[in-house]
Amino acid sequence: MPSSEMLVVIGAGQAGAELAVQAREGGWAGTIALIGDEPHLPYHRPPLSKSGLTQAHDADSLAIKARATYAKAGIELITGRKVAHVDLARTAVHFHDGPSMRYTHLAFTTGGRARRLPAQDELHSDVENVHTLRTLADAERLRAGLVPGQRLVVIGGGFIGLEMAAAAATHGLNVVLLEAAPRLLSRVTGATVADFITQVHRDAGVDVRTGITVDGLETDASDRRVTTVCCTNGERFDADHVLIGVGLEPDTTLARRAGLPVDDGIVVDACCRTIVPGVVAAGDCTRQHSALYGRSLRLESVPNAVEQARAAAASVNGLDRPNTGVPWFWSDQYDIKLKTAGLSQGHDRLVVRGRPASRAFTVFYLQGDRVLAADAVNRPADFMLAKRLISERLAVDPARLADDAQPLKTLLPSP
Numbered sequence: 433m434p435s436s437e438m439l440v441v442i443g444a445g446q447a448g449a450e451l452a453v454q455a456r457e458g459g460w461a462g463t464i465a466l467i468g469d470e471p472h473l474p475y476h477r478p479p480l481s482k483s484g485l486t487q488a489h490d491a492d493s494l495a496i497k498a499r500a501t502y503a504k505a506g507i508e509l510i511t512g513r514k515v516a517h518v519d520l521a522r523t524a525v526h527f528h529d530g531p532s533m534r535y536t537h538l539a540f541t542t543g544g545r546a547r548r549l550p551a552q553d554e555l556h557s558d559v560e561n562v563h564t565l566r567t568l569a570d571a572e573r574l575r576a577g578l579v580p581g582q583r584l585v586v587i588g589g590g591f592i593g594l595e596m597a598a599a600a601a602t603h604g605l606n607v608v609l610l611e612a613a614p615r616l617l618s619r620v621t622g623a624t625v626a627d628f629i630t631q632v633h634r635d636a637g638v639d640v641r642t643g644i645t646v647d648g649l650e651t652d653a654s655d656r657r658v659t660t661v662c663c664t665n666g667e668r669f670d671a672d673h674v675l676i677g678v679g680l681e682p683d684t685t686l687a688r689r690a691g692l693p694v695d696d697g698i699v700v701d702a703c704c705r706t707i708v709p710g711v712v713a714a715g716d717c718t719r720q721h722s723a724l725y726g727r728s729l730r731l732e733s734v735p736n737a738v739e740q741a742r743a744a745a746a747s748v749n750g751l752d753r754p755n756t757g758v759p760w761f762w763s764d765q766y767d768i769k770l771k772t773a774g775l776s777q778g779h780d781r782l783v784v785r786g787r788p789a790s791r792a793f794t795v796f797y798l799q800g801d802r803v804l805a806a807d808a809v810n811r812p813a814d815f816m817l818a819k820r821l822i823s824e825r826l827a828v829d830p831a832r833l834a835d836d837a838q839p840l841k842t843l844l845p846s847p
Contacts, residue, residue, distance in 0.1 A: 437462030439748060440525055440533060442515050442686065443541035444468025445477070447715030447737040447744075449496045451539050454745035456505040464507045465533065467525070471512040472568060473499060478734060480571040481595040482764045491568060518690040520708055537748050540687050540698055540706075540713040541741065544680040544732065546570075549587065551648050552676070556655045561673045565592055566680075574675065580604030582672040585661045587646055589616035591763045593677035594629065598765040601636045608639040608669050610661070615642055620761065620772060624795050625807045628788045632768060641667075649674065680732055682717040695719050697730040702754035704744035712747050714740035720755065724823070725775055725804075733761050758823045760815075767791070771815040774805030774822040783834045785814065794818070801827040814840055 439455055441448045444466050452466045468474065472491035479489060502509050516528045518538070526532040546564035555562065563574045574596075578584065584600045586593045589611030597609045611618075615626040633640050648662035661669045684694045692706050693699040697719030704712045704720070715737040719730045739757045746753035762771045768791065779797035786793030792810040796803055796818065802825055806818035817840045821828060828843050 435462035437536040438534060439464045439537045440535040441466045441539040441541055442525065443543055444474045444511065445541060445543045445715065446496060446734050447741040448541035449474035450738050450741035451541055451714055451745050452507050453497065453501065453505055454742050455748050456507065458745050458749045460749055465510055466507055467510045467513060467515060469514040470567060475568060480568065481565055481592050489571065515686060518686050520690050537710045539744055540717060541715045542683040542686060542717045544682045544716040547679040547681050549646060549676055549678060551646055555649060559656055559658060561657050562649065563673065563675045565596065565675065565677065577673055578603065578605060583670055584673050584675060585610065585669050585671040586675045586677060588677035589642065590677060590679065594765055595763060596675055596677065597633060597638050601638050609633065609641065610644050610646060611642045612645045613642065621807050622776060622782060622795055622797065624784060624788065625809065628809065632766060636766060680716060682730060684717055687713065703747045703752050704740050704755065705747050712744035714744040723756065724758065731759050733759065735760050758819045760819065769810055771808045771812065772805065773815055773818045776805035779804050781830060783830050785834055786836050796833055798830060803828060817841060820844065
């Protein structure tokens with residue numbers, strides 16, 4: 433007998449797609465509706481910055497799952513519609529257009545939006561050559577506008593900014609990269625890796641400037657094109673295009689207005705439940721306590737979105753599946769694949785395995801004899817073993833860890 437229960441998932445990104453499918457595979461017998469405000473199937477976002485300039489992408493080639501997968505799972509895809517507000521008391525989702533939708537269970541997988549610079553507020557609403565990169569439409573607009581020989585100013589030295597700088601330099605553009613912090617990747621890596629990445633970009637012709645803050649964007653007479661990026665130290669950089677990659681803001685508007693606790697992310701427990709029974713949340717829009725690190729975290733990564741979605745799907749089905757995975761991230765720049773396992777905040781010792789000059793090395797961040805995190809540059813095996821060292825909280829000998837002649841797996845306990 434068909435179930436009368438209804439699961440509504442708001443947000444058709446990585447977390448939303450995974451949650452909807454996993455809920456069905458986990459035993460959900462009722463209706464499932466997956467709502468997205470873009471007109472496409474849920475799609476992978478990482479390629480937008482990693483190969484978006486050098487390779488044309490369309491929604492089908494980036495699709496997380498084929499349309500037939502959703503149909504087979506009995507998931508109703510509602511694309512191109514924006515939710516106006518959620519009424520938790522009446523268990524209803526209201527759209528900007530069309531009738532509302534009732535639910536018995538609800539999931540917020542609303543992701544995030546590109547963070548803005550204060551200088552953007554002074555620009556005309558339809559300025560042509562200032563870009564952010566969050567959606568497929570953003571990537572298509574950026575790719576169509578960039579031509580070899582043009583001047584691109586990238587604002588922000590995180591993964592998005594660096595990946596786009598690498599792609600643009602490879603594509604033949606003249607690139608300036610501006611970072612307000614004293615070094616690149618200040619939130620995710622240590623100085624050793626940051627210095628290495630900085631030199632890689634400079635060797636590729638990118639003009640990398642750190643410790644420099646943007647305070648204005650000058651336009652031409654039409655007010656439709658930015659011509660100059662102005663900095664607080666008086667420096668000015670001419671630009672044909674500007675890419676702003678200064679981070680992500682969690683999209684918590686619907687949840688906050690509905691009355692859910694929000695603290696730079698929708699607050700959820702280890703199983704991705706909110707304080708309201710039957711309401712879960714997963715992905716970049718959430719904040720969750722980490723038993724591994726003993727603090728509350730909001731993580732922006734595909735692996736975290738997938739793990740949280742699986743935890744939330746289990747919760748929808750009345751099961752406990754805590755999210756206990758090791759956070760990890762990756763970035764592709766030129767011939768460099770950087771993979772980071774864990775979070776390095778709080779480390780008191782740094783161990784380098786291998787030589788940065790070889791373009792293949794790993795930096796381990798330790799607290800006492802425990803590995804908190806590792807940055808593996810072109811060393812996928814080190815990355816996999818580091819994840820185990822972190823998750824199992826294994827004690828290590830720093831001297832053996834640094835000895836590149838000794839296989840890293842010898843640090844693991846015998847079976």
